[in-house]
Amino acid sequence: MRDADLELVHLTKRYGDTTAVDAIDLKVPANSYCCLLGPSGCGKSSTLRMIAGHEAASGGDIVFGSTNVTNLPPAKRGTAMMFQSYALFPHLSCLDNVAFSLKMRGVDKATRHKRAHELLALVAMDTYADRLPAQLSGGQQQRIALARALITEPQIVLLDEPLSALDPFLRLKMRVELRRLQQQLGIIFVHVTHSQDEAMALADQIVIMNHGRIEQAGTPRDVFNNPATAFVARFIGGHNVIATPQGDIAVRADRLVLKRPAPGTNGLIDGTVRSVEYQGTYVQLAIEGTDGREITATADEATFDQTPFSPGDPIAVSWGERDVHRLSQAA
Numbered sequence: 001m002r003d004a005d006l007e008l009v010h011l012t013k014r015y016g017d018t019t020a021v022d023a024i025d026l027k028v029p030a031n032s033y034c035c036l037l038g039p040s041g042c043g044k045s046s047t048l049r050m051i052a053g054h055e056a057a058s059g060g061d062i063v064f065g066s067t068n069v070t071n072l073p074p075a076k077r078g079t080a081m082m083f084q085s086y087a088l089f090p091h092l093s094c095l096d097n098v099a100f101s102l103k104m105r106g107v108d109k110a111t112r113h114k115r116a117h118e119l120l121a122l123v124a125m126d127t128y129a130d131r132l133p134a135q136l137s138g139g140q141q142q143r144i145a146l147a148r149a150l151i152t153e154p155q156i157v158l159l160d161e162p163l164s165a166l167d168p169f170l171r172l173k174m175r176v177e178l179r180r181l182q183q184q185l186g187i188i189f190v191h192v193t194h195s196q197d198e199a200m201a202l203a204d205q206i207v208i209m210n211h212g213r214i215e216q217a218g219t220p221r222d223v224f225n226n227p228a229t230a231f232v233a234r235f236i237g238g239h240n241v242i243a244t245p246q247g248d249i250a251v252r253a254d255r256l257v258l259k260r261p262a263p264g265t266n267g268l269i270d271g272t273v274r275s276v277e278y279q280g281t282y283v284q285l286a287i288e289g290t291d292g293r294e295i296t297a298t299a300d301e302a303t304f305d306q307t308p309f310s311p312g313d314p315i316a317v318s319w320g321e322r323d324v325h326r327l328s329q330a331a
């Protein structure tokens with residue numbers, strides 16, 4: 001099963017009148033890291049829970065390798081869900097938390113403890129084996145939760161917003177760790193997040209969902225450099241969605257050409273600089289077009305310093321045809 005792909009075919013979830021997941025099709029290749037990305041309520045968790053078998057599909061299929069697992073119980077699917085840290089048993093040591101599912105399967109104590117130590121070592125927590133969860137930091141609890149999920153030797157690890165409870169520093173550290181583990185184990189990770197940064201950093205494939213549908217699936221580079229819809233362009237950020245007579249286009253904020261208007265040298269959009277923000281490695285301008293359109297432009301500091309703009313300055317904004325991404329209507 002190690003080289004098995006995970007496939008969702010017209011997968012659907014309805015709760016009464018609400019269609020949470022609307023006939024999605026998705027292929028997650030073997031040994032890959034997939035991030036489901038989208039705003040709150042778009043159907044990410046419902047999709048993940050159907051893959052885990054914690055929620056019944058209302059329609060469609062979940063196929064893993066050559067097996068249709070749609071109606072299999074969770075324990076028979078080869079999946080493991082990594083729950084949030086609060087799902088650790090507070091009265092059990094880290095070792096016993098990690099060994100718990102082996103105990104449920106009747107594995108003898110010596111064997112399950114040996115295996116639990118191996119998993120603790122994998123997440124660099126072996127020296128904490130005898131501690132209780134309350135004696136650990138949030139990041140350490142996440143590692144224990146991960147070790148506990150991995151002890152069943154899953155072929156697919158499912159993670160629902162696993163990093164959202166951590167402070168920014170730990171979040172960065174843990175996401176490197178998750179990527180390392182996925183590559184080391186050579187299995188599929190499906191990771192739900194509403195953070196663009198997290199998905200960009202981790203994923204082989206980013207799946208951008210909106211209203212229960214997939215707007216776009218592709219590599220981080222694909223999605224960022226070639227957003228398919230206005231929703232994707234706005235959601236991943238760094239782009240302007242601009243209405244033109246030929247339809248909506250996306251142009252990256254860092255690819256705009258900014259000039260001072262002069263007779264005969266107007267831009268594609270002329271307007272006024274509303275604000276100038278220093279962002280460290282770049283400068284960000286908010287521009288209001290004379291037609292009311294709003295444009296965000298970024299420039300690196302050196303470029304900006306050659307042509308500095310201040311709030312209130314008139315400005316002419318242009319872009320090259322090769323930086324234009326034509327957007328299709330929302331799925």
Ligand code: ADP
Pocket residue numbers: 015018019020038039040041042043044045046047
């Ligand atoms: P996400 O994880 O992307 O925030 P969810 O999959 O949790 O989205 O929810 C998708 C939609 O389904 C939302 O409109 C949500 O209110 C609804 N929903 C989720 N779970 C249930 C449930 N158990 N009963 C009824 N509606 C639900």
Ligand code: MG
Pocket residue numbers: 044045046
């Ligand atoms: Mg959710």
